[in-house]
Amino acid sequence: MEAATITSSLHLLHLPTTLVKPPRSRLLSSNNFKITTTQRNVFRNNCGSLHTAMASDDVVTSERRKMEEEKFDWFSEWYPVMPVCDLDKKVPIGKKVLGLDLVVWWDRNENAWKVFDDSCPHRLAPLSEGRIDQWGRLQCVYHGWCFNGSGDCKFIPQAPPDGPPVHSSKKACAAVYPSTTQNGIVWFWPNLDPKFKDIIMEKKPPFIPELDDPSYVKLEGNRDMAYGEH
Numbered sequence: 001m002e003a004a005t006i007t008s009s010l011h012l013l014h015l016p017t018t019l020v021k022p023p024r025s026r027l028l029s030s031n032n033f034k035i036t037t038t039q040r041n042v043f044r045n046n047c048g049s050l051h052t053a054m055a056s057d058d059v060v061t062s063e064r065r066k067m068e069e070e071k072f073d074w075f076s077e078w079y080p081v082m083p084v085c086d087l088d089k090k091v092p093i094g095k096k097v098l099g100l101d102l103v104v105w106w107d108r109n110e111n112a113w114k115v116f117d118d119s120c121p122h123r124l125a126p127l128s129e130g131r132i133d134q135w136g137r138l139q140c141v142y143h144g145w146c147f148n149g150s151g152d153c154k155f156i157p158q159a160p161p162d163g164p165p166v167h168s169s170k171k172a173c174a175a176v177y178p179s180t181t182q183n184g185i186v187w188f189w190p191n192l193d194p195k196f197k198d199i200i201m202e203k204k205p206p207f208i209p210e211l212d213d214p215s216y217v218k219l220e221g222n223r224d225m226a227y228g229e230h
């Protein structure tokens with residue numbers, strides 16, 4: 001019984017593993033600590049499990065520390081925006097993902113789906129309420145600014161033709177998120193930092209081969225779900 005008490009106390013004290021096993025001779029020869037063979041075996045076994053338990057505690061602690069060091073960055077990953085089957089190449093579509101307002105539109109000049117911040121650089125009107133103009137650019141519904149697939153402003157209707165080229169100012173550019181199409185889904189990278197512009201060359205969205213395999217049946221769709229709101 002004494003052995004069990006000691007084991008339990010050691011555990012509560014969280015002593016370092018090197019202190020778990022006291023010198024055997026001192027333990028067994030102590031006058032006020034005489035134990036039977038059975039008790040000694042119990043103590044041995046308990047010490048063994050205690051040692052193992054504390055070693056695994058160390059592993060858990062170091063794993064936890066490692067996880068804290070490698071904190072997940074929610075804004076450095078690919079996210080699905082919409083299945084292509086739900087998009088219309090003739091109309092820009094607004095979507096909120098990760099709390100970001102996006103507009104998805106088809107850029108026929110680059111033959112690719114584009115994902116922009118749903119906000120016109122002029123007066124912040126939603127670009128998703130705009131249209132695709134006859135040259136395949138995204139045009140804001142409010143004052144008619146037109147943007148190409150790189151976000152460059154190509155036309156400002158009110159700017160005099162012989163005036164300064166205001167449309168070429170950086171402030172006139174729409175914000176473009178890195179995007180790609182895979183498995184019939186438009187994906188975007190929710191970070192406008194220019195260092196992620198070519199992130200697709202380094203990292204691709206998760207690929208699910210079955211989604212492209214015609215021998216599988218799949219259902220596609222998207223549903224808006226409110227989350228993280230009170």
Ligand code: FES
Pocket residue numbers: 120121122123124125140141142143144145
């Ligand atoms: S708000 Fe878009 S052009 Fe003015």
